[in-house]
Amino acid sequence: MKQSMEHSIFAVSDARGSTCQQVVMAALAQFPGSEAHIEVRGGITTNDLIDAVVKEAKEQDGVIFFTLATSSCRKRMRTSARKAQVAVVDILGPACNALHDVFLSAPQDIPGLLYASNPERFDMMEAIEYTLTHDDGRRPRDLDQAHVVLTGVSRAGKSSTAYYLAYHGVKAANVPLVPEVPPPDQLLETDPHKVVLLRVNRLRLRAIREARADTMGVLPGGYADAAAISRENRFALALAERQGWSIVDTSYRAIEEVAKEVIRVCGLTAKRPKL
Secondary structure, three states: OOOOOOOEEEEOOOOOOHHHHHHHHHHOOOOHHHHHHEEEEOOOOHHOOOHHHHHHHHHHHOOEEOOOOOOOHHHHHHHHHHHHHOOEEHHHHHHHHHHHHHHHOOOOOOHHHHHHHHHHHHHHHHHHHHHHHHHHHHHHHHHHHHHHEEEEEOOOOOHHHHHHHHOOOOOOOEEEOOOOEEHHHHHHHHHHHHHEEEEEEHHHHHHHHHHHHHOOOOOOOOEEEEHHHHHHHHHHHHHHHHHHHEEEEEOOHHHHHHHHHHHHHHHOOOOOOOO
């Protein structure tokens, strides 16, 4: 049987890369079951940076999609990719050419104009997309892109807090901690200043888990066992202390309060987007 292979797709932009990434994801949706990893490369504004991305794509046998605003950068990308025999897709160029014919005027060739029109809203959209795709420990290799990484035992409030933060423009990933399962290396290698352990006291966590089990119509079993919960909490706290992570107690706090504390301990700034 032929083994599946994950392909590298580069979303390259002279701005943030979110628009290019969205186009790539829309195209990938037409190929269900295909394995691909999108490498976003933003701020690509010089010939040297373009050549470096092309070299990286060649080494990974990848394909490049790009949204470069300046005609000179688009030309350089096509030339560099042709020499390296790397497949490229110019997303923005054909659209600018068509609009040139419509308006009979040249484009401004200024990167980042779309983002500049409403940065808060685009920050929110990017943060929500990141948080959705990095929920419950998924795609740990991208943890370095997060503004904050929430971790903790099951039902500590990681997902709900992450979603609230994302709505305020904070890219939040969350990674569960299970005593019997080693945490991913990427979590342990993440800058400890942006990792936060969400902690719930034993009694509160037991009540939350019992309620969760009741909602699902199953017996709580060891999931809500007091001794097991204590072991989980000790494991999580010991790991946090060893790694130098911040600890935020969520036992009797609303999500808004927890998120505010996470932002404070990580030294972040959250802004409500314009809708």
